[in-house]
Amino acid sequence: MPVNIPSLLPQQLLPIQGVSLGIAEAGIKRPDRKDLLVMVLDGNVEVAGVFTKNRFCAAPVVVAKEHLSVAGSIRALIINTGNANAGTGEEGITYAHATCAALAKLLGCQPQQVLPFSTGVIMERLPVERIIEGLPRALSNRKSDNWFAAAQAIMTTDIVPKGVSSQIQINGATITITGIAKGSGMIHPNMATMLGYIATDANISQSLLQEMVRHVADHSFNRITVDGDTSTNDALLLIATGKANHSQIVDRENPEFSLLQNAIMGVAIQLAQMIVRDGEGATKFITVQVEKGRTLEECSQVAYAIAHSPLVKTAFFASDPNLGRILAAIGYAGIDGLDVNDIQLYLNEVLVAEQGGRAKSYCEQDGQRVMRQSEITVRVILNRGAATTKIWTCDFSYDYVKINADYRS
Template sequence: MPVNIPPLLPEQLLPIPGLSLGTAEASIKRPGRKDILVITLAENTRVAGVFTRNRFCAAPVTVARSHLMGSLPIRALVINTGNANAGTGQSGIDHAHATCASLARLIGCQTQQVLPFSTGVIMEPLPVEKIITHLPQALANLAPDNWFAAAQAIMTTDIVPKGVSRQIQINGTTVTITGIAKGSGMIHPNMATMLGYIATDAAVTQPLLDDLVRYATDRSFNCVTVDGDTSTNDALILMATGQAGNTPITVSTDPAFISLQAAITEVAALLAQMIVRDGEGATKFITVQVESGKTREECTKVAYAIAHSPLIKTACFASDPNLGRILAAIGYAGIEDLDVNLVQLYLGNILVAEHGGRAASYREEDGQRIMQAPEITIQVKLNRGNASTTVWTCDLSYDYVKINADYRS
């Protein structure tokens, strides 16, 4: 079961003026579940996004990136689950274009004003006719308060839908931010997460929105890993309808922008953490903090060496404080001039290693107590500078193997 994710209620996800969502059941992979999501955007909505850098990126990523870089404003998004439309060659590109064209005809815009997204099994032809046939069904139930159904519609191996809303005051005006995401396995940062959609009604210029999505991603989805695999379909889209009524934000030094940036980053971080908490078969949520490094880059190297290690992740599953595995990961992280005698390692608030070995005050029972909790913090102090970073990951369990072994059955 997901680790400490409170049940999501529909009323917790606040509508964004200028944005509507509709879902449909097209039986793409199996019948009886929502597997198509359409999001429509009011005129003058600004859209920014980041995508996977996997060289085998999916056809919809190629098309969405191209449309987003075009001169026409984006008016709609169409998302399907059950099929990734990745590793499908030119036919996959053609199917993504056909999906966009069909939705464009139905809502009265140009094909280039639609962004397509897909998630699911790789190297299988997209059942494009199923999708096109069910687009009218999705449009028929468009509603601004349909975020909960939307969060359900983008799920694949996720156990629970993931969503969060926040409201802030900007110069006396209430601004709303709502986001949903999907992802459970094959999660490792490479510009974005599996699929994430965040919207706000704030008025903000396009260059600032472009900066904002990158800033938020680097502090959220680029700080998580479940299994070290980077998907072919990763995408995070940020939409600003501009209908809150605030004075348009035009400069990054404006306190209004700083407040908006902080709120959107918080929403993105919470969604990213939900993905880890719902990691396939996860039983532990693990925070890896690396502090007092020379640079953020070297801190990140150490954090991911720990977070990626299957030996550490399986030890966490077994509630085993196997300190040697953590020290080994710190040592092979790639810091050539690391003085291991300066390094301090903590499990929770317990000092477990210093001066190149086990701390004199450490007791095995203390380590076991920390490791038995559903949430574990591993803290590394390099004691060679002022930089730091935080990464979130989960354990690897028997269920992770079972889920991924049975993924196509």
């Protein structure tokens, strides 16, 4: 079961003026499940995005990036689950274009004003005809307060839908932010998460919105890992409808820019952490914090060496304080000139290692007590600089193997 994710209720996800959402059961992989989402945007809505850096990026990623670069105004997003349309060559590109054209015809806009997204099994033909047949059904039930159903419609191996809403005040106007995301396995984003969509009614220029989405991704979805695998389909979209009653934010030095960015960041971090908490087979939510490094890069190297180690992750699953595995991961992280005698390792508040070995104050009962908890912080102090970073990960359980062994069944 997911690690400490509160149940999400439909009324907790607030509508965003200028965005409506419709859902259909298109039978893309199996019948009787929500697997097609259409998100329709009013005119003059700003859209920015970041995408996977996997060189085998999926056809919809290629097409979405192309459309974002040429379209004057994005009018709709189309998202399917059950099939990633990745590793599908030119046929996949053709099918992605076909879904955009079909939705554009129904909406009376240009195909370039539609962004396609897919998630699911890689290297299988997209059942494009089922998606096109499902579009009228999705459009027939679209409404502004459909975010909860939308969160359900983008799930694959996720156990729970993931969504967050927040509100702030800017110049006397109430600004609403709502986001949904999906992801559970194949999570080591190199820009964002598997799929994430955050919308706000704030009024901000497109150039600042693009700057904001990159910053937000780097400090939220780019700080998580479940299994170290970067997906072919990762995408994070940030949508600003401009419907809130305040003057447009056009200057990053404006205090309202920081206020909005921090609020969107808060939503993104919650969504990113939900993905880890719902990691395939996860039983522990683990924060890895590396402090006092020379650079952010070396702090990240150490953090990911720990978070990606199967031996570390399985020890957490077993609640086994076999913490030499963490020292080994730090040692092979590839940090030049690292003096292991300077390093301190903490498990929550428990000092585990210092001066190159076990701390004199450490006893295994303390390590066992911490390892039994569902939320654990691994804290590594390098004592060689002022840089710090933090990432979030989970353990590896038997269920992770079972879920991925049975994924195509």
